[in-house]
Amino acid sequence: QGVLSNISSITDLGGFDPVWLFLVVGGVMFILGFAGCIGALRENTFLLKFFSVFLGIIFFLELTAGVLAFVFKDWIKDQLYFFINNNIRAYRDDIDLQNLIDFTQEYWQCCGAFGADDWNLNIYFNCTDSNASRERCGVPFSCCTKDPAEDVINTQCGYDARQKPEVDQQIVIYTKGCVPQFEKWLQDNLTIVAGVFIGIALLQIFGICLAQNLVSDIEAVRASW
Template sequence: MYQERGHRLFQMPHYKYQGAQVSCVYKYVLFTLNIIFWIAGAGLLAITFWAWNEKGVLKIQSISELNGFDPVWVILVVGVLTFILGFTGCIGALRENICLLKFFSIIIGTIFTLELAAGILAFVFQDWVKEHVQNFIRDNISVYRNDIDLQNLVDAVQKYMQCCGAAGPNDWDNNIYFNCSAENVSRERCGVPFSCCLPDPAQNVVNTQCGYDIRTKTKNKVEDSLVIYTKGCVQAFEDWLPRNIYIVAGAFLVIAFLQMFSIYLARSLISDIEALKAGWRY
């Protein structure tokens, strides 16, 4: 009897809760997913500053003076969003912080809604989107030589899509080095970049001069089609999309699933944490 009372006397007090628990599965799955995105975001930010440093435009005033579309901005925006979301989701799950988890789920939900709205609007207003995409490509063709990242992006798109220009090779008249005007003294006058040229299986080394003089008045369209791509990149994309619709749809479904799954995990954790706090007692 005495031993039993002594045991009760020295028993340490502790907190109890009424049945509610935070799911460890949800918590650490969300933590694992977001720590991967957090590291990926940090990597994208590192790539951004490395690319700008290589171009010598690391100063803010120099960055603002860039002409045309700089692909590094896309990496920067994606990197910042990924880093912030990875940080809030990771710390929110690990520390069971309701504010961070709510911020995480709201931002993911907003991004998902914007993606869905953009897809619907692009489908409904196809002609408007096509026109603006063509103008966007032409504007960046005009500054093709001004930014090495933009130049590499244009070349990669033209080689992969097997196209030339926005609507066709003559879009390269918008560039001061490739236009056919009499005032142009460039050796690339009335030509196109090498990425417009059809690959020659007999050549192991890329011929960067294959597009020289290809658009001169003495050339006809039949001959051009045997040397360069004559289809515009917008039309090439329209032809490419139906052939790869399952790949594109699958990619969008995977992205949508990850977003919705992340929101589900975050909201489930919030519910568990709120239920646990409501049931605390001594």
């Protein structure tokens, strides 16, 4: 909950704590699973219809979200940029948040939202003359290119990195931003991502069809009594 509570303070959600989102999603999944399981075991048509309708609503919402994400992809890109830059400002404020940012930059092999200079937003890494920090004009170690021969992480590898010419920077640190790298990852793995979403959609449709079929069978048996 520590990192989630810190995320709530940097995402401009008006005090909304994202942990409540996880609680709501967990509660919905429990209710949906309970209705489907008990409805099938006890041959309760009300619970089965509830399960079917609720699953259909979730499928419709997911489909709507996918369409809106495609239509408003530029807005989503701006929000992602805003989110990452707010993370950069708060980098040293919480160790869990710091670990989250470091993991993201190492995994995507990126630095900042659109480039390493985005770290000027952080009071410890900005290049202003008034900055007395040893990390001035540098970047976190997670921005550094990795040497396979190194077994121990050099946490000071990003010191003074942005004082070097851009050609030399590319040798020491990742110069591409996390937003472009995320877009590139989506393009490279579009088939896998689409396959996952289609698979989830098919499972939901399959669940709806099974529930409706079971309701029909139960009602047919009861009608013959």
